[in-house]
Amino acid sequence: MAQLNVNIDKLKLANPVLTASGTFGYGFEFDDFIDVNDLGGIVVKATTEEHREGNKYPRMAETPHGMLNAVGLQNKGIKYFRDEIYPKLRKYSTNVIANVSGSTVESYVAVAREMNQLDHIPAIELNISCPNVKEGGMAFGTSCASAQEVTKAVREVYDKTLIVKLSPNVTNIADIALAVEESGADAVSLINTLLSMAIDIRTQRPVLSTITGGLSGPAVKPVALRMVWQVAQAVKIPVIGMGGITNAEDAIEFLLAGATAIEVGTANFIDPQVTVKIINGINEYLEHTGCQSVNEIIGALKTK
């Protein structure tokens, strides 16, 4: 057994495999299939300041090796999270990371401040990249200035590990990564979904109620990998990579490109046990290539 543990700032992960927010519920949904504590950690679904009903249905469309979603951050708000969900999350011994979303700087700050009080949440992932909400959301992640503003504001109220989740819908993602690093982020995670669209030619209508939605799954992997590599070259803080990871080979590509950890999203829908298989596959790869520790392959891509 190779050493799989990695560190993201103060956060210690038993292995580099996390789950992506919005694709793994609160973890409970997967208790029947795996021991969630086997994972490096889980990023639970987005929490906003207020209760949100999310978008109207249809919210999903399948595309070639990808899926579009337009969930729109449906959740019951930070108070409900704190009072009803958080107590249940305490049963997990692995890292439970909250995904914090909002539509104004103040609302991000409000959620982050509450999360800061929750002992059992060692880190938050600041979602400045959700393409499925009208106001705010992705907009914060598409300019350096606004990414900086929200990161700085949250940094002031949040003491633990602050991960900022970046949007791929930008010209230069490395610039945004540098901006949030400067503003106090302890790590960055990427990519969120690619703004996309599908049309039903029979009804001549968009498939999604929101017209556009976010693309995820294997189709986006090549774009995600490129962005992770670019960002890893640019910043000094750890990078968490995601986008289309479906098996251990995919995960290893991201680690080689410079990701310290990875998140698995859409693949959980196809195989609820995929995360555990990925952990085993990474271990096998390390043993096969004679590595003692996963740290030996992180950023080890040979480009010369």
Add this chain to the structure above:
Amino acid sequence: MAQLNVNIDKLKLANPVLTASGTFGYGFEFDDFIDVNDLGGIVVKATTEEHREGNKYPRMAETPHGMLNAVGLQNKGIKYFRDEIYPKLRKYSTNVIANVSGSTVESYVAVAREMNQLDHIPAIELNISCPNVKEGGMAFGTSCASAQEVTKAVREVYDKTLIVKLSPNVTNIADIALAVEESGADAVSLINTLLSMAIDIRTQRPVLSTITGGLSGPAVKPVALRMVWQVAQAVKIPVIGMGGITNAEDAIEFLLAGATAIEVGTANFIDPQVTVKIINGINEYLEHTGCQSVNEIIGALKTK
């Protein structure tokens, strides 16, 4: 038979199906499979001012429902094109559109000026979006200012239909489209490839010699469709849509989203007869839905 003809500025297309530059050679490569004159037109491979050897191999990688390429605009330069290739292209009675590439404003202008002299080339597609060349290329397509600069310069020396091909690797593609419209473009085409990457975990090296390359094929269709829709909402000039179109249904999605014509790229590699099948499929759809003309479905997406 429904009416399939559409106009792009002064350019009259017998049907809205074109081929995408770099995926259809000079047309000759497909003479064994189809009558190229059945198409609305063909966009031939990129021409630059000077001879270019292109990138080293490997230049190709397959990804889930997508392919990466890193050809790097290999071509023999405008003089060779004018003297050796153009005379052979005269055999086609359909529209032969040249794809003009460069690394400096001057080099784009030089090629456009020569193309302007060639009677049998009724339009050029200005490629300000190639991700596979170090200097220039995509860079022109990723800021409004540079897109505007090169479009204006070419407009001054080019009298016929000027199509500007946009890069999808931007935060706001509609802004770039507006910028080139203002600068005198007669039409825009989109999308070029998405900057991407693939890694061979056995060698721990990038699959492509250039590390990153351009993603095309079905995987990118949802992104392309969203961008075509956004641009069609923003500009008044015609939009030519492409990205992952593989069958008539895909083509119709782009037409509904607002594309006046479409280009077929990667799908030509899988089925060299696909373009003709798409034309037939569009006709069947129109007959089935009781439309007299393809113009009735262009931009007809119902979003209310």
Add this chain to the structure above:
Amino acid sequence: MHTKKQILDLQVIKHTSLNDHHAVLTCTSEKKLPTLLAGQFAEISAGDTAGTFLRRPFSIHDYNKDENTVSFLIQIKGNGSAIIGSLQPGEYMNVILPLGNSFSMPAQGEKVLLTGGGCGVAPLLLLAKSVIAAGASCDILIGARDEDNLMETEELSELGTLFTTTEDGSEGIQGFVTDHPVMQELKENYSKVYSCGPDPMMKAVATIAEASGVDCEVSLENTMACGIGACLCCVTETTEGHKCVCTDGPVFNSKELKWHN
């Protein structure tokens, strides 16, 4: 009581073609199947082929505990259902089950009406069997485009009186299920109505039931990515806001729903 969800490779042991676009697949498992309830469904993988990388949801059509078999009634719509629906005896399908809630059971001695449209008959076979096992009884009303699309009539008629409607009148009463006389005297004859089929049909049935003061349970469809409550893609509007069809449903009391138009 929570039955643990399982990921299983089921082996098809029987493929019964009902007409040119519907088949019943009877499957068995090496492992003992978990208890399956009427109204529950499975997420079935169609393999990683063109445009079918996500699983597809299908109702439990029948379940035999003693023989350890489960069956699905598959309507061939697109690629996914075509691949699943053409599996032959000996071949395998990967499934996750049991998923979703289930129809509530009538009390002993009650009589209920089961209504189905098209391939909406899928969950009614196990429902009828369960109703009988609960000591209640049922009549069954199914409708379809034409005679050819009235399915599982033999099996269903053994479990209760079977009424049929067809749009073209080729069998039973001509019209929709709601045109059938039994729909006029719900209150008189039934303690509850169950419905599964196209939305407009369920809506029409529910409207009549509600007007007659009879409880109505409907089984909804929705586009699903996960089937286990993780993605929130499959919501429907209810009086308590958005609820997931895959976990809060697929069975809802019609009064809970804010039907979309």
Add this chain to the structure above:
Amino acid sequence: MHTKKQILDLQVIKHTSLNDHHAVLTCTSEKKLPTLLAGQFAEISAGDTAGTFLRRPFSIHDYNKDENTVSFLIQIKGNGSAIIGSLQPGEYMNVILPLGNSFSMPAQGEKVLLTGGGCGVAPLLLLAKSVIAAGASCDILIGARDEDNLMETEELSELGTLFTTTEDGSEGIQGFVTDHPVMQELKENYSKVYSCGPDPMMKAVATIAEASGVDCEVSLENTMACGIGACLCCVTETTEGHKCVCTDGPVFNSKELKWHN
């Protein structure tokens, strides 16, 4: 002379498993096959399954004009070759052929040496037959990891003297093909050397041939998207710059190439 390229559905009529990861598929076509030359290849569709939406290139292994059959020797490497290589008699594959140039034929009465490594024997069977049909003759030298991976030895030995090498010495001379004594006296015995196999092997053979003043033709592989010269993805470096393996090749005179390291 240009033979028109065709898109055909070939029916597999024979599947011969050579070892656990190589098979020969013999196929026929309803339409008359175009003339196929030694060294040419086909682009074969593996269907639109996971990671195989592009076609895969495979050499013409054998071609029988009278019987209207073509065969391919398939090494199972990844998904695409696994799907194609497991096609059974009666099943179909969609192909584009003939693609690429071909080996040049020796003059009547000449004697040539064919060298192959691993599944590089694929084009050698038709090459040997063509050499004989041209009134010339050949010796054949093939190498592999072990005995089990020396393929088509019976067929080849009927067409010329067959020499073999294996890395583990389980059959023939131990070592690489270039360790075989026939490679020491090329000039004396052969007017030309042909080679197909892994790059390092072809390079070693070509180096010896060039040093001996004997012409050497090699058949290259490369990653291909189209196979018809449209994408420019398959270039190799030559003395005249980048050339496409799919149209300018796959057969090159070794002197034209700037071998990559």
